[in-house]
Amino acid sequence: MDITTSPHHITPQKIIFRATLDILPLCAAVTPWGILCGSLAIQIGLTALQAQLLSLMVFAGAAQLAATSLLGAGVSYSPIFSSTFVISSRHLLYSAVFQKYIKDLSLPHRLCFAFFLTDEMFALTSAYIEKHKSFNYLYAISTGIVFYLMWNIATFAGIVVGNNITNFDALGLEFAIAATFIAIVIPSIKSSPILISVLTSGITVLVLELFEFSFSLIASTVMGMLAGYFTQLKGLKNES
Structure with a gap:
């Protein structure tokens, strides 16, 4: 390379x-x-x-x-x-x-x-x-x-x-x-999946921090990724 x-x-x-x-x-x-x-x-x-x-x-x-x-x-x-x-x-x-x-x-x-x-x-x-x-x-x-x-x-x-x-x-x-x-x-943030991912991560980390969850950063990251992935998957299904 x-x-x-x-x-x-x-x-x-x-x-x-x-x-x-x-x-x-x-x-x-x-x-x-x-x-x-x-x-x-x-x-x-x-x-x-x-x-x-x-x-x-x-x-x-x-x-x-x-x-x-x-x-x-x-x-x-x-x-x-x-x-x-x-x-x-x-x-x-x-x-x-x-x-x-x-x-x-x-x-x-x-x-x-x-x-x-x-x-x-x-x-x-x-x-x-x-x-x-x-x-x-x-x-x-x-x-x-x-x-x-x-x-x-x-x-x-x-x-x-x-x-x-x-x-x-x-x-x-x-x-x-x-x-x-x-x-x-x-x-x-240039698409709906990315927007959903960002919002999900942000909201999740705020909620978990209120409960003093030790792994709030990792959990919110995973939740954001999953939310973005499934949003994109749903969009592809609607297009097909």
Whole structure:
């Protein structure tokens, strides 16, 4: 499989440039989130180096925030690992979607893809596939690398802020988490099955959170997928 050129013979440089332009708005949206991660890491007692290494080596967004918060609360490692696993479980779905595209690539290429795979990379690469009817590894990995760099820059800014501002929580930057996911999801709603899937997932997770269900994220994801699948299946039957 060619990992550097598109089916339309666009140069690698243009692919990287296009990927960078596409990911920059999401980088801007997630910047407050990264700042929050860096600041929180400092506030719970990590050194600046430890806080930066957390983003450099873990690169997990919501799971990283949750782990940092639990670590600051003095929680043991077992709940931290289980919580981050549940939060990151959606990546099992992401990897399943892309498995057919990267299965023939070398192990280093697949490991690199797995490390940089995020919600943002998934959304943009899926949109690219839908538009061009073809997967492009260079486009996908370029969005991931640019996002990784911006995430770590934001973390560094948070480390600096965390050392100098005491009332950082009052800024309300945690809303960046919700804003980022909204920015990812809304543009993808282009059909009834997707709309039903999004609404079902949203309503399900809200209801389950009211009952403090531990696996609300996974359950709502499965419910959304099933709702979207059966809605699409019903539509196909009506057309036949």
